[in-house]
Each structure stands twice: as structure tokens, then as C-alpha cells.
Amino acid sequence: MPLHGIFTQMPMTPAYRLLGADEPPPVLEEGPQRGADFLITVDHAGARIPRILGDLGLPASELQRHIACDLGALSVARLLAASLDAPLLAQIYSRLVIDCNRDPEVPSSIPTIGENTAIPGNMGLTPAQIEARRAEIFRPYHCRIKEVLEARLAAGRPTILVAQHSMTAIFKGVARPMQAAILYNRDRRFAGLTLDALREDKTLLVADNEPYFVSDATDYTIPVHGEARRLPHVEIEIRQDLILEPAGQQAWAMRIATALRTALRRFQS
Numbered sequence: 547m548p549l550h551g552i553f554t555q556m557p558m559t560p561a562y563r564l565l566g567a568d569e570p571p572p573v574l575e576e577g578p579q580r581g582a583d584f585l586i587t588v589d590h591a592g593a594r595i596p597r598i599l600g601d602l603g604l605p606a607s608e609l610q611r612h613i614a615c616d617l618g619a620l621s622v623a624r625l626l627a628a629s630l631d632a633p634l635l636a637q638i639y640s641r642l643v644i645d646c647n648r649d650p651e652v653p654s655s656i657p658t659i660g661e662n663t664a665i666p667g668n669m670g671l672t673p674a675q676i677e678a679r680r681a682e683i684f685r686p687y688h689c690r691i692k693e694v695l696e697a698r699l700a701a702g703r704p705t706i707l708v709a710q711h712s713m714t715a716i717f718k719g720v721a722r723p724m725q726a727a728i729l730y731n732r733d734r735r736f737a738g739l740t741l742d743a744l745r746e747d748k749t750l751l752v753a754d755n756e757p758y759f760v761s762d763a764t765d766y767t768i769p770v771h772g773e774a775r776r777l778p779h780v781e782i783e784i785r786q787d788l789i790l791e792p793a794g795q796q797a798w799a800m801r802i803a804t805a806l807r808t809a810l811r812r813f814q815s
Contacts, residue, residue, distance in 0.1 A: 564596050564678040572683045573690045574620075574636040577627060583704045583810060584632035587691060588623045589647035589767055590616040590711065592638030602642055603666030613660030614640045616712040618789030623710040625799030630806065632708075635694065637687040642668070644679040646687050647709075647766050655684075661718065691771050706736060706813075707772045707779040708806065713757065715787045725788055726798075727753035729781035731760035731769060736778035739809035744801070746808075758783065778813060780806075 565571075574591065593614040595602060601609065608614070620636055627634035637646045641657075642665055648655045656679060658668045698705050715722055726744065730737035744752045760768045760781055772779030782802060789795045 562674060562678055564598060564682040566597055569596060570594075570638065572637050572639050572687050574634075574638050575690065576624065576634040577631070578633050578694070580627070580631045580633050582630045582632040584627075584630050584706050584708050584806065585691075585694060585698070586623050586627045586630075586632050586634045586708050586710060587767055587771075588616070588620050588634070588636035588710050589687075590641045590645075591620040591623070591636035593640045594638050595640050595643055599643065599667055602668065604642075604663070608660075608663055609640070609642075611661075612712075612714045612786065613663060614642055616710075617786045618784070618795060619710050619712040621792070621795040622712075622784060622789050622799045622802070625796060626708075626710065626803055626806075629799060629803040633694065635687070635691055637683070639683050644684050646684055647711075648764065649762070649766050650680050650684055652763065688766070688770070691767070695771060695775065695777070705777055706806075706810065707768070707777050709767050709772075709779070709781040711781060711783045712786045712789060713783045715785050717757070722757055722785060724751045724753040724756070725785050726750065727756055727758070727783040729755055729758055729760050729768075729783060730779070731762075731765070731773060733773055733776075733779070736809060736813055737780040739812050740780045740782070740805050743805035743808040743812075747801070780809075 593609055595609070623634055623636065642660060644650070645655050645657065656668050656671065656676060658665055695705060713722065713727070728737050728741040728744070741752060741754055744750060762769050768779055768781050771777070784798050789798050
């Protein structure tokens with residue numbers, strides 16, 4: 547596969563820095579003092595690539611697809627967080643650089659293929675190059691989630707962790723009929739209540755742990771920050787074609803906010 551645009555090979559030196567001094571930090575934080583019981587996270591919020599990596603050897607069209615980020619998820623999450631009066635933490639660099647919802651020890655944490663697309667800029671990385679992505683993007687994001695959760699615990703504030711994602715309408719040629727999905731792993735308590743609340747709208751097809759499910763091998767945020775802390779939690783997927791425009795983003799944010807409020811009332815009863 548030919549390289550497109552400028553592709554910069556990372557220097558093999560311990561002094562290597564991934565992010566330039568003028569590039570934004572990986573964590574976008576909004577409403578840290580908001581008072582709701584929810585914390586909203588977006589692991590795949592942005593498609594930004596550090597300048598030093600060029601375009602990872604990919605054409606611009608590939609960097610605008612789902613393989614680069616969860617399209618529409620950040621816009622929905624911002625509206626959702628504002629509606630619920632909940633803090634928001636999002637990671638703005640592309641999952642092609644490092645997947646912040648994957649254990650960094652798993653090889654696919656820095657993918658060499660996205661769906662059916664090879665990623666030249668992720669092939670043959672040295673340990674130092676891999677560590678730079680972990681140290682400057684992955685760890686700051688998850689350290690900030692940890693800090694926020696520990697501060698809330700110290701203040702006696704309950705927390706329900708909501709991980710917002712989006713999914714493609716078609717994956718490897720297979721159409722997905724569901725408009726949304728509720729995902730979980732070992733603990734279905736809050737996720738099940740959220741699913742029930744969304745399914746009260748009979749015009750919706752909301753999947754239960756499909757087309758994905760949360761696992762220790764494929765996920766990080768929910769297992770580490772939710773399950774390990776025994777916090778109630780839910781991972782939400784929305785089909786991307788429904789949230790590419792502001793009207794759809796607003797409609798789904800309000801729909802999810804209503805479902806989460808309903809689930810919280812039932813959870814607390």
C-alpha cells in the first residue's frame with residue numbers, strides 16, 4: 547500500500563516526544579464540578595493524530611471513518627452531560643494512534659489493521675515508540691478518570707460510569723439493524739435498567755450486548771474503572787448514521803438522558 551501525504555518515521559531515542567508543545571493534551575474535560583451522579587466518558591472521541599506521525603500512511607478518506615474515531619459520539623456525550631449536569635471526560639486523539647478502550651498490553655492496542663485497512667504507520671514500532679503513545683495519550687486519560695473517581699469517592703459522591711460510543715451501520719458488509727446497543731460484562735445491574743428504559747420506546751430496536759459485548763480482552767474503561775471499583779455502569783453504542791447531524795445528536799442525547807434518569811430512579815428504589 548503506498549504512503550499518502552507526509553509520513554514521519556519516529557526517531558529511535560529515549561528522548562522522543564510524541565506530542566509537540568503546541569499540541570493539545572489528550573484529555574478533554576467539561577463540567578468537573580457538575581453535581582449529577584453520572585460520569586460520562588468517551589474513549590474514541592477524536593480523530594487527531596500527533597504531528598510527528600503525519601497521516602500514519604493513510605489517505606484522508608480513511609482518517610474520516612469509524613476506524614479513526616467514534617463518529618458523533620463526542621457531540622452526543624457533550625449534550626448528554628449538559629442535560630444530566632454530569633462531568634465529561636473524553637480522549638481526543640485517534641484510536642489509530644492508540645486505542646484508549648483496550649488494555650495497552652494487548653497487541654491490537656496500537657492497531658496495524660483497521661477493519662480491512664492496513665495502517666503502515668503502526669507497523670514495526672520499537673518498544674520506545676510504543677511506550678511514547680502509552681505515556682502521552684493512554685495513561686493521562688485513564689489517570690484523569692481515576693483522579694475524578696477518587697475525588698468523588700472522597701467527597702462521598704456516588705458515581706455511575708457511562709461510556710459513550712458509536713458503531714457503524716454496516717461492518718464488513720453486514721448491516722446492523724439496531725439503532726443502539728447496551729453493553730456490559732459481569733455486572734448487568736445498571737445496564738439492564740438502562741436497556742429496559744430505552745426499550746419502552748417501541749419504535750426503537752435496542753440490542754442487548756450486541757453486536758459487541760464488554761470483556762477484559764477487548765475493553766478497558768468499564769472493566770478497570772467500573773467493574774474493578776464496583777461502580778454501577780453502562781456502555782452505550784449508537785449507530786453512527788443516526789448521529790452525524792446536530793438534530794440526530796440532540797434527539798439521541800435527550801433519549802439517553804431520559805433513559806439514564808429512569809434507570810437511576812429504579813436503581814435507587
